[in-house]
Amino acid sequence: MDIDLSQFSQVFFEESLEGLSKMESELLAIDIENFDQESINTIFRAAHSIKGGSATFGFTEVANFTHLLETLLDEIREHIRPMQPQHVEMLLASVDVIRNMIDALMKDQACNDPAFAPLMKRFEQTLAQPSNANISVETDTLNEPQSSPSSTVSETGLDPDLTLWQIDFSAGEDILRCGNDPIYMFTELAELGQLKVTLKDVAYPDVDEYEAEICYLQWQLLLLTDTSISRIKEVFEWVESECDIQFNQLERTPETDAQFLSPLDAKAPEEANNQDAVKEDSFVITDAPAPTLTEPQSAAEPANSFDMTSALAEAFEQQNHPSAQALPIEQTTVNTADVQAQIEVNELQISNTTTFTSTSEQSNKSVVTKPSSRSTDINQSSIRVNIEKVDQLINMVGELVITQAMLGQIGQQETINQETLITLRLGLEQLASHTRELQENVMQIRMMPISFAFNRFPRLVHDISLQLGKKVDLVLSGEETELDKTVMEKIVDPLVHLVRNSLDHGIELPEKRREQGKPELGTIQLNAFHRGGNIIIEIIDDGSGLNTDKILSIARKKGLVADNEHLNTEEIHQLIFKPGFSTAENVSGLSGRGVGMDVVKRNITELNGDINLASTPGKGSHITIRLPLTLAILDGQLVRVGNHVYVVPLMSIHESLQVSERQINFLGKDQQGHRQEVIHLREEFIPIVKVFEQFNHQADAQKIEKGIVMIVDCNNKKVGLLVDELLSQQQVVIKNLEVNYTKTPGISGATILGNGEVALIIDVISLTHLSGIGHHKEHAA
């Protein structure tokens, strides 16, 4: 049986990251005073599946850490510990830590998050603190409700009237083959009383000789119960014949009780044991990163736990609550409800650990191959696709097959007459439309709702507004708007930057807002919607807006604008996109270093998008980002310049026309003595870029009036491109030129035409820049 678990680890990473986002959003939504039980459950479930998954895959660090998280959550869930604001903060911080750990695992690196160790300590301290129940050692009265079912305080009491049974259970090799699962038996036993399951340290076969279907495990079970031996034996009824089972009644002494309560059992016993089995192998073979704990490991090391990480964690835990260790058993008692609660927890954990037993052999085996295979899928990213989209594709392929069959039939006919010609044309038309639909739908697969990008903002705004002492309400809309995954990945950072800017520079402090007669609660809106073939993302705040005077004076001071230059408001706004510009009086951790906006603009321009900014002083600012839906396909207009064919994105073309000589005007010379030609078109003067000049080609039309002028959009300004001839319009698949070559000014990519030749795609903005028009403009601005 060769199951390589590492092939699933990618799924685990994705699910964990999803779980983390869910935890994050639920945590942010929590109202401390009056929280929803269901949201705590959701958070708990997410944490639990991350823990389970990470243990399965042998990521012990994550598993151990998540376990602490889970313990706290469980206490809150069971109302043993009241929810406090610092808990939420801790949980949020731990979400970050786990995310970093998973990121590190994905890259196959050791995680060195500096926040990890202190946070772990904080968790342990919090958990070690008594919760609402008073469990002080000496004065505990009999009916005092006991604290939590969790590890840290469960040592508090055992009912002396119960009987302690020791059951030595060696499962027969065939137990799993017969359809019996020890887990179910243990679950049943746990219902009878308090159960401690310890995995016996037996000789396992060599890893290579493991067989998945053979059960090699042996357990020692300690059961504290009031039920009769016959009832206990009943549990094993089905497996009695094939297994070796011994029942012993143990005398209740403080020692046996202490043994029963030994720290390993403190957690879900079953799980701990099975994990150990897995962990041991992963520890030895995969050379796991050393735990970051540095505490001495002197305290009780469980006999059968070979795992250093967990041993250290164990030791650590005990250090933090020595009082609990020293508890005299006699003075303690068991609250029935608590036992019930603990059993429930056990059950829950047991039922969730079924995978451990059934796959423990496989996982042991797979661990060996993990390091090599994991490194291969670092760069693989995957997309989760809605099943509906896949079904649509299947339908479309079906249609395509039918059309193909139809065309095939025509091809088999001996002669082609007028009638078959018509059917042929019809078929070809259908083929064309199906191909187009198929293409569109395949592109759809890469589309993801923008909520993937938006989801991080509630947290971001929450943290930053707390840090800055501002009150901000974040309103999201159009989260379901879909855009290409690649575009999404590249737009996240610019968006984060813009939102941070809005928070830092835009929204004022509550007092200031009150003075200005605005509500104390500032609003930042994030909107996304489709317009044409583009996606528009708006970031709107009702803050102070841009201070044009300040921007101008800073720009003058920094030499970005000459003293005698006069700029209009819009041009001043454009200044913030200049490299090295910052208006913040204090450089904060958030923004103000002046490296931001120009990078934002560059990133967006690289995506073939643009960014616009409108602002009213005192009222707020409005940033609009326009992005293409996809980077993979483009509607293009083929043009000819000399004997070269170029593609111009259809999206950017306003119109194409021939101009007469009298429409052409010359603008004064620039530094190089170059006279800029402009055409006068319907009350507008449009600068002309001669494509052949910029690209050093031999063109038919050297003069503007001889060729065709294509009016294109360049950063909301019109520019005319002079070309020789317009060819066909077609959809082109964009090929990156930079994969094998380098970035070329004026060219955004390449495509392959129907005849197999390569045509280059013109990047209007960079071409205009190349011609000096953009440069001149920006200089003037």
Add this chain to the structure above:
Amino acid sequence: MDVSHQQSQATQGDVNQQYLTFIMGPEEYGVEILSVQEIRGWQKTTAIPNAPEYVKGVINLRGNVVPIIDLRQRFGLSELTYGPTTVVIVVKVKIEKNSKVIGIVVDAVSDVIIVDDKNLRPTPDFGLDTDVRFIKGLTSLSDKMVIILDVHKLLGNEVLPSAQQLSSIIEQLEIPAA
């Protein structure tokens, strides 16, 4: 040249490497055979505007856009008109962390040779102002000298010496061989 004899040696030694040699002008050059993806004839390219003269343009290689570089021009040799026998060696080179596929135009492909690393003579020092790291070493084959190129450095390096410098380096290389 006794190829078969050298091949039998190759199976014994670990440091033996196979090189594809090609002719360009008077010189014979070699490139690591593992970096060669394919050898194909010359086909029309799509010119890249404002590219250096030695970049002949890009071609469609089964859906990939691959730039074609004329190594003659790159080395400052006189330009040849391309004919049906002009050969393009498509190589896969590692540049920084990325691998790029680039075609190089050469006069003719010559042979596959096996060279022991021990027999690879280091590149003579031409002074500090010229970067000759793109030459892996020199080896002699019968009475000819073969210049073994490091394609990764040759095609990846943005600050290669100019064509004039390169041609002078190659001229100087002839002296030790002769």
